[in-house]
Amino acid sequence: QLPQFVRMVEVGPRDGLQNEAGDVISTEIKLELIHRLADAGVPYIEAASFVSPKWVPQMGDAQAVMTGIQRKAGVTYAALTPNLKGLESAIACGVEEVAVFGAASEAFSQKNINCSIAESLERFAPVMELAKAHNIRVRGYVSCTLGCPYEGEVAPEKVAEVAKALYDMGCYEISLGDTVGVGTPLKAKAMVRAVSRHVPVDRLAAHFHDTYGQALANIYAVLEEGISVVDSSVGGLGGCPYAKGAAGNVASEDVLYMLQGLGIETGIDLDKLIATGQFITSSINRPNRSKVGLARCAD
Ligand code: HMG
Ligand code: MG
Numbered sequence: 001q002l003p004q005f006v007r008m009v010e011v012g013p014r015d016g017l018q019n020e021a022g023d024v025i026s027t028e029i030k031l032e033l034i035h036r037l038a039d040a041g042v043p044y045i046e047a048a049s050f051v052s053p054k055w056v057p058q059m060g061d062a063q064a065v066m067t068g069i070q071r072k073a074g075v076t077y078a079a080l081t082p083n084l085k086g087l088e089s090a091i092a093c094g095v096e097e098v099a100v101f102g103a104a105s106e107a108f109s110q111k112n113i114n115c116s117i118a119e120s121l122e123r124f125a126p127v128m129e130l131a132k133a134h135n136i137r138v139r140g141y142v143s144c145t146l147g148c149p150y151e152g153e154v155a156p157e158k159v160a161e162v163a164k165a166l167y168d169m170g171c172y173e174i175s176l177g178d179t180v181g182v183g184t185p186l187k188a189k190a191m192v193r194a195v196s197r198h199v200p201v202d203r204l205a206a207h208f209h210d211t212y213g214q215a216l217a218n219i220y221a222v223l224e225e226g227i228s229v230v231d232s233s234v235g236g237l238g239g240c241p242y243a244k245g246a247a248g249n250v251a252s253e254d255v256l257y258m259l260q261g262l263g264i265e266t267g268i269d270l271d272k273l274i275a276t277g278q279f280i281t282s283s284i285n286r287p288n289r290s291k292v293g294l295a296r297c298a299d
Helices: 012-016 027-039 062-068 084-092 106-113 117-133 156-169 185-196 215-224 252-261 270-283 291-297
Strands: 007-010 044-049 076-080 097-103 137-143 173-178 204-208 229-232
Touching: 007 252, 012 027, 012 044, 027 044, 027 062, 027 270, 044 062, 062 076, 062 084, 084 097, 084 117, 097 106, 097 117, 097 156, 106 117, 117 137, 117 156, 137 156, 156 173, 156 185, 173 185, 173 229, 185 204, 185 215, 204 215, 215 252, 229 252, 252 270, 252 291, 270 291
Parallel strands: 007 044, 007 229, 044 076, 076 097, 097 137, 137 173, 173 204, 204 229
Antiparallel strands: none
């Protein structure tokens, strides 16, 4: 039983751009990307990340990005905030929704946020409290849900444990990240089933990277399990600085094309989304990794 509506969460401006080596992408280009996404009808845009600029230089202009957005009614503009310092900066910019990010693998947690899983949950507690006091909604990510670049296999029960901890802390939605893109459909289904024994499935989102070309198949598989929120990056931008070999997120255009073919509503205009993928990949001189984008642009 597939959902009738899928909420697409666009992570291109954050997950897509955070990993770009070389020159820092200008704030103007990021803002134009965000504005074009909103104009295409994207309801939720993860626009920036309040992390250490030493760790992730591309996100160093989070403040300028979040304050420079010309907000469109009905669109959520979110940012990552791994700790109180990040959340305080986000609050100063008037951010209305943030995300914390943990992992189901100890090694990845250390490499990504410099602490253990347990320590990360302790750090998130005051973030949740302060967010609540400011009426800011918090999304929670779990990374390495289908494998870890350092530890290999990750047990679905471990994913469920971290997802439940974030949910119990007050995250309204838990996004399950296949950070390295190693998952396959039946594994993805099994993982979602394990998590949904602890967190209601309508509170779960799917976040697939396409390193092994499995992302669309995995998305279809988890739609069958009841998930109806899907993260993606326009143009298939991205990767993860702490996950060697991780390719971009699944391309938003490709997800949208598949959803349209399945008769699932999203509220997004495919032609405008394709033009946005073309805009950002040509602006930063990267190949367009959306198959749909390539097919349509060749017309
Ligand atoms: P730390 O070094 O343990 O933190 O880093 P610290 O508190 O000891 O601070 C060290 C320095 O960082 C200090 O500066 C702080 O001020 C500064 P110094 O005194 O050395 O000049 N600092 C900050 N600066 C700006 N904003 C902040 C902030 N916090 C501390 N919020 C920390 C801990 C988490 C900050 C660090 O490890 C970090 O920034 N990591 C970045 C991780 C990251 O962005 N990863 C990518 C996003 S996650 C992802 O992509 C996965 C996802 O897509 C899902 C999936 O695919 O699985 C979400
Ligand atoms: Mg990611």
